[in-house]
Every structure is written in structure tokens, then in C-alpha cells.
Amino acid sequence: xxxxxxxxEKNRKxxxxxxxxxxxxxxxxxxxxxxxxxxxxxxxxxxxxDVILADRCTVFLLDKSKNELYSWIAHGLGRxxxxxxxxxxxAGAAVTTGKIINVKDAYSDRRFNPxxxxxxxxxxxxxxxxxxRNQPGQIIGVFQVLNKKDGFFTKQDExxxxxxxxxxSGIIENAMLYEEMKKSFKSFINTLAETVDARDPxxxxxxxxxxxxxxxxxxxxxxxxxxxxxxxxxxxxxxxxKIGVKEAVLTKPGRLDLDESAHIQTHTSVTRKILExxxxxxxxxxxPIIASSHHENVDGTGYPQKLxxxxxxxxxxxxxxxxxxxxxxxxxHYRNPMPMEKVLSILREETGRxxxxxxxxxxxxxDLCDVLRVMTEAEENGEKDSIGSxxxxxxxxxxxxxxxxxxxxxxxxxxKKFSKFYPVAxxxxxx
Ligand SMILES: [Fe+2]
Ligand SMILES: [Fe+2]
Numbered sequence: 001x002x003x004x005x006x007x008x009e010k011n012r013k014x015x016x017x018x019x020x021x022x023x024x025x026x027x028x029x030x031x032x033x034x035x036x037x038x039x040x041x042x043x044x045x046x047x048x049x050d051v052i053l054a055d056r057c058t059v060f061l062l063d064k065s066k067n068e069l070y071s072w073i074a075h076g077l078g079r080x081x082x083x084x085x086x087x088x089x090x091a092g093a094a095v096t097t098g099k100i101i102n103v104k105d106a107y108s109d110r111r112f113n114p115x116x117x118x119x120x121x122x123x124x125x126x127x128x129x130x131x132x133r134n135q136p137g138q139i140i141g142v143f144q145v146l147n148k149k150d151g152f153f154t155k156q157d158e159x160x161x162x163x164x165x166x167x168x169s170g171i172i173e174n175a176m177l178y179e180e181m182k183k184s185f186k187s188f189i190n191t192l193a194e195t196v197d198a199r200d201p202x203x204x205x206x207x208x209x210x211x212x213x214x215x216x217x218x219x220x221x222x223x224x225x226x227x228x229x230x231x232x233x234x235x236x237x238x239x240x241x242k243i244g245v246k247e248a249v250l251t252k253p254g255r256l257d258l259d260e261s262a263h264i265q266t267h268t269s270v271t272r273k274i275l276e277x278x279x280x281x282x283x284x285x286x287x288p289i290i291a292s293s294h295h296e297n298v299d300g301t302g303y304p305q306k307l308x309x310x311x312x313x314x315x316x317x318x319x320x321x322x323x324x325x326x327x328x329x330x331x332x333h334y335r336n337p338m339p340m341e342k343v344l345s346i347l348r349e350e351t352g353r354x355x356x357x358x359x360x361x362x363x364x365x366x367d368l369c370d371v372l373r374v375m376t377e378a379e380e381n382g383e384k385d386s387i388g389s390x391x392x393x394x395x396x397x398x399x400x401x402x403x404x405x406x407x408x409x410x411x412x413x414x415x416k417k418f419s420k421f422y423p424v425a426x427x428x429x430x431x
Contacts, residue, residue, distance in 0.1 A: 124146050217322065227315070290313045317355070368394040
């Protein structure tokens with residue numbers, strides 16, 4: 001190679017490294033400004049895919065307790081979760097060997113697991129997997145990129161992906177630790193809520209259902225992850241003050257007199273007092289006021305502060321709808337669950353007086369299938385689905401549709417099935 005050629009080659013390499021350096025710097029900047037594990041992983045997968053010029057990217061995290069790899073942020077998978085033994089597939093091979101795996105034709109490699117392709121209708125050709133290591137060098141996951149845009153993954157791609165994964169690993173590990181902490185905090189709150197609800201057998205599970213209905217409404221209203229989290233804490237803790245309500249009043253098998261009603265109403269201010277003594281991190285400091293405002297009415301006739309309209313935190317206005325819906329659809333000491341048509345009519349009638357119209361609209365737009373899942377406490381995979389696989393029959397029917405059909409006494413298959421299920425199944429579960 002003559003001098004001119006050598007000089008040109010040197011310059012090309014320099015320019016290439018300059019490009020890579022700026023990409024890595026840009027990458028670090030972008031991923032370090034994201035917060036929350038899901039957001040961080042979303043940014044990382046998008047950025048990595050673009051930097052490596054791949055078609056898809058997935059970051060698998062290693063669940064050491066089960067020796068499984070999992071991901072819920074993968075291009076082409078939507079909101080589905082993937083989980084598989086860390087000893088399988090090419091990503092698994094990267095974990096077990098601790099080496100970079102670069103394969104030009106996935107289907108000709110016997111370690112390749114085509115299951116995800118089969119599920120997503122995708123066709124993997126080239127694949128590059130790089131183990132992600134933390135500071136002490138332990139493997140905490142795998143970076144996987146699929147189908148290089150212009151041919152195969154090169155040695156430079158391997159090096160680049162290794163650099164990107166080491167840039168990201170610290171941020172991911174911190175986010176995972178934070179997520180773990182949040183998980184244990186949430187499970188503590190859950191147990192606390194269950195303990196309060198369990199004082200009265202007929203309100204068992206009330207707080208977690210109010211939380212679940214509220215989340216469904218919040219999703220319709222486009223809530224951010226942060227606001228959803230705030231809502232979760234507030235909803236789970238909303239009736240915490242019932243801890244101070246006398247057992248005889250709480251479980252009275254009949255209507256309450258005025259004094260008893262006034263006594264039970266004190267649960268909101270007790271909720272606030274207890275929560276005000278609890279430390280909430282920045283961003284969650286208004287949980288006491290949100291949680292304790294679920295009996296405020298938008299016309300100012302509620303309690304404990306007689307707040308009006310937007311003076312009531314929006315999350316509390318959402319919780320108010322969820323709280324009443326759950327109360328009316330469950331058995332009480334003095335009555336059975338109310339017929340669904342009546343429940344929905346009450347919610348409509350009370351709009352503008354008790355309930356916020358925006359929250360009510362979001363509530364009535366909910367899918368019946370999702371609402372029934374909460375009501376029956378059915379699990380996502382259907383194992384605990386008390387109405388079996390038939391649950392999906394309600395998909396696509398909103399509460400608004402259901403209300404209309406019930407009012408018109410329409411008796412199509414879905415309504416018939418629903419009428420059989422509600423409130424009979426509910427009574428079985430609730431008494
Ligand atoms: Fe309450
Ligand atoms: Fe409640």
C-alpha cells in the first residue's frame with residue numbers, strides 16, 4: 001500500500017471512529033434521560049437498532065432466580081411478554097457461554113429457537129447476540145439485534161453492540177433495582193389494603209378492584225406511567241382510614257343511622273392523617289390528598305372537604321367512579337349486588353353532580369371484557385377465568401353498548417350470557 005492509500009485508509013478509519021463515538025455519546029445522552037425501566041428499554045432498543053442498522057432489537061433481562069431470559073419491550077411483539085429458559089436459543093447461548101454470538105443464517109443454526117418467529121410471523125435471517133454485563137462483570141442480560149439492513153453483522157457491529165450494551169447496563173441495572181424496590185413497596189401497600197378490606201368479609205378485595213378499574217379508566221384518559229403509579233398507590237390506600245371505624249358499624253347488617261354514617265365518613269380524614277405521616281418520595285407527595293378525596297362530589301356536596309369540580313384531584317374523581325361501581329356491583333350487608341342496568345343508570349344520573357363527566361365518559365368506553373376480568377379477578381392467562389374462555393365474547397362491547405342493550409331489553413347472545421354471569425357468579429364469589 002503506498003503512502004497516499006495508507007493516508008486515505010487512515011482517514012476513513014478515523015472518520016468511522018468519529019461517527020461511532022458521536023453515535024455512542026448521543027446514545028448515552030438519550031438513554032440516561034429516560035426514566036422507568038420500560039421507557040429506558042424502549043429508548044435503548046430503538047437507538048440500538050438504528051445505530052447497528054438492524055431491523056429489530058430486543059434487550060433480554062436475566063431472571064437469575066429462575067434462570068430465564070425475559071423481555072416485554074421487543075420490536076414486533078406489541079405488549080406481549082417473552083420468557084424462556086436461559087439455556088435455550090441463541091440469546092441463551094450468549095448467556096451460557098458469555099460469548100458474542102454472530103450468526104448469518106439463524107435457521108441453519110441448531111441453537112436457534114424459531115418460536116418467537118412463529119408467534120410474530122417474522123423471519124429471522126442474521127442475528128447478533130451480545131451478553132450484557134454489569135460493573136463486576138456478571139451477565140445481567142442479552143442485547144439481540146436481528147436482520148442487518150445491508151447483509152450480515154460484522155466484527156465492527158459486534159464491537160459496537162458490546163460498547164452499547166456496556167453503556168446501557170449500568171442504567172438498566174439501576175432501573176431494575178429501583179423496580180424491585182417499587183415492587184416490594186407495592187406488595188406492602190397491597191397487603192395493607194387487603195388487611196383493611198378483610199375487616200369486613202364483604203369488602204374483601206375492594207381496594208385492589210377499585211385500583212384496577214381506576215387504572216382502566218386512566219388508560220382511556222391517556223395517563224402517563226408516573227400518573228398511573230400515583231393512582232395505584234392512592235387507590236390501594238383510599239380506604240385505609242377504615243382501620244379507625246368501629247367493627248359494629250363496619251359490619252352492621254342493615255342501613256346506617258345518621259351517627260353511624262358520620263362515623264364511617266371519618267375514614268377519609270383518617271386515611272389522610274395516616275398517609276400524611278408516611279414518607280412518599282418526590283412526585284408522590286400528594287398521595288394523602290388524592291387518596292382521601294374519593295368521596296368528594298364535583299358539585300361540592302361530598303366529604304371531607306366539600307371540594308368542587310377541579311378542586312378535586314383528577315385521580316380522586318376517577319377513583320370516585322370506580323369506588324361506587326365496585327360498591328354497587330358487590331353484595332353489601334343490607335342488599336345484593338344491584339342489577340347492572342341500574343348500576344350504569346345511577347352512574348349516568350349522578351354525572352355532573354357526583355361524578356366528573358370526563359371520567360364517566362372514559363368509564364363507559366371501557367371494554368366489558370376488561371371490566372369482567374377485574375370483577376371476577378380473572379387472570380390474564382384465563383386460568384382463573386370464572387366464566388372460562390367465553391370472556392372474549394365480551395371483547396368489543398363497551399359499557400355504553402351494554403347499557404344501551406340492557407335498557408332496550410335486547411337479548412342477543414352476549415347479553416344473555418352476561419345476564420347469566422351477573423350477578424349470579426358475583427354472588428357466589430362474594431358471599
Ligand atoms: Fe371510602
Ligand atoms: Fe372504597
